[in-house]
Amino acid sequence: MSDIVIHTENLSKLYRIGEYQGGYRTLRETIVNAFSAPFRYLRRHPQSSNLNPGLDLIWALKDISFEVKRGEVVGIIGPNGAGKSTLLRILSRITEPTEGWAEIQGRVGSLLEVGTGFHHELTGRENIYLNGAILGMKKGEIDRKFDEIVAFAEIEKFIDTPVKRYSSGMRVRLAFAVAAHLEPEILLVDEVLAVGDAAFQKKCLGKMGEVAGEGRTVLFVSHNMAAIENLCDKAVLLESGHITQQGSTPTIVRDYLESILRNVVSVPLSERKDRSGSGKVRFTSFHVEDNHGRSVTALQSGKDAAFVFGYSCARGEFPRSVSVGFGPFTNDGRLLFVLYSSYTAQDFQSIPPSGHFRCCIPRLPLAPGRYRIRARITVGGEEADWPKDGIGYVEIAAGDFYGTGSLGFGNNCPFLVDGSWSVTSQ
């Protein structure tokens, strides 16, 4: 056996969109198609999508070639829709590639979702066996690890209660506990750490680190750059179905974050494509203003600041009950806070066709550094615009937040809080 356990060569996956977008077709459509197709062909209708397959097809993955050695922990990163999950689905044999091939040596375990196959009518005990079997464990293996799984999930008391009576947190803990006790030689993991509370997430990361430490091969998809940098020695950057870079994790992560920055800075907000929502209202610009109302490139910690979001409504739309929210991200992808206008009961009942939303934050509580800002608009509770990569960056310079001249703890602690201290006798 060679030392390379995963080898892919020009792996590609073509998806049909458009006509097939609804997922499944009805028989009538197929019959109608079958009958009309020859006539269409005779008439040589150029607009017909069937004769222009290129219009309906999209390469979710194209020419993916890479190798993973035994014991390596490889992070796969990239923007939404880059093909990360498709790659894992192909390597897990859930779906077939359209072209190319891959060779995998060893028992593969894939964890594309937490709690696959859980049945809410069954008890915790029964679901451990069912889920374990689905993930590829043998009955004896589950028997042996049963107590460990229950202890890890912290659900001893509820083990014979139907899962439908569990809280969502308990369900996630149980599901992850089963998954964490898989012992394949190669583990494929998709963004599963995004669930559960912070303490449990930390426990899961610890378990993942253990798995990695035991010399097993792991392929790990995540948007959490901190987790990727923590766990992975190597990273692969996927962008629109292609591998654009691979190498040591810190370099790739840095380049990736910079490429997001380039996209955010160089493409005008109104022309960006990485967005979801109804489009009734859209962001058109973003800038920050200092305490004098001047547009600035950098804010200062501790000074009053305003975040200003330019918008315009779609033609003919007069949106009602509009809520705007935003949040800053640190360099390693941690979200520091989220502030929607609805939280402070300041939704906008009606808005002009275009203009600016302004959010004033007194005594800006962010430490010096660069923060990516993501923002979202909802109309009547329904998403109107959400640029996925964020709407821009703010630079924060050192400032006198505490009013004492102290700069505080430093750069790796991004949030500043004021307080008053006292001492009392017993």
Added chain:
Amino acid sequence: MGQISTTKDLSVVFIKPSRGWVLPQIRDVWVYRGLLYFLVWRDLKVRYKQTVLGILWAIIQPFFLMVIFSVFFGRLARIPSEGIPYPIFAYAALLPWTYFAQSLNACNNSLVGNSHLITKVYFPRLIIPISSVLSGLVNFGISFSILLAMMLYYQITPTLAALLLPFLTIMAMATALGAGLWLSALNVQYRDIRYAISFLIQFWFFATPVVYPSNLVPNKWRLIYALNPMVGIVEGFRRALLGKGQIICPMFILSIIIIVLLLVTGILYFRRMEKGFADVV
């Protein structure tokens, strides 16, 4: 996906696009028999949860159908029953028929119903329809006990032909699986099947000698009639249990041939469509 294999030589997986018709992975199904067991176990565990009558439902349905048939077809319409008391004449046929109809229906919905598994984990997809055919066997076994009670009541002693029952049951399984493989794979693509299935089963019911004896069918239609493999199976059940007539006859041989054809083409079609399941379901 865990155990791709327990043996070394199978632990290398080669992933590439398949073209056209592919062979059934019988060996893979065997490797994943543990999962098959748990899927059947899950179906059984869940089936009668939160019902008051529980497992009794397995008996209630064929039993009351038998009562209704006896009143309407036996008493009122006076359909001949080859000299056997009509209730047991009907029940002996309802037994394999109910199993077949329930299995076919379960099979048909199995892939769509398990789409959350298909899109998230690898295993030979054949396991899913197979598990739905297997889990029906428990109901079959339970309703069989009623038949034994009825045979005692009517004082019918089974003949040696009853030894053929396991084989007949396997035939019913194979028919349900063969047709179910076709329908479930089609159902992934075309949800029309979901609506067509109840109609299909009703039609199939009247094309099968459940409420009437097959010799009621005019001679010139016999050959076409026998193309329905359930004819051979249901008649076979009746004859094996009640000891009237010959089981092994040309009609029965034809049934076996048709079942094998249905099963083989079903598996091939299923395997051909399988690669698209995760993308379409």
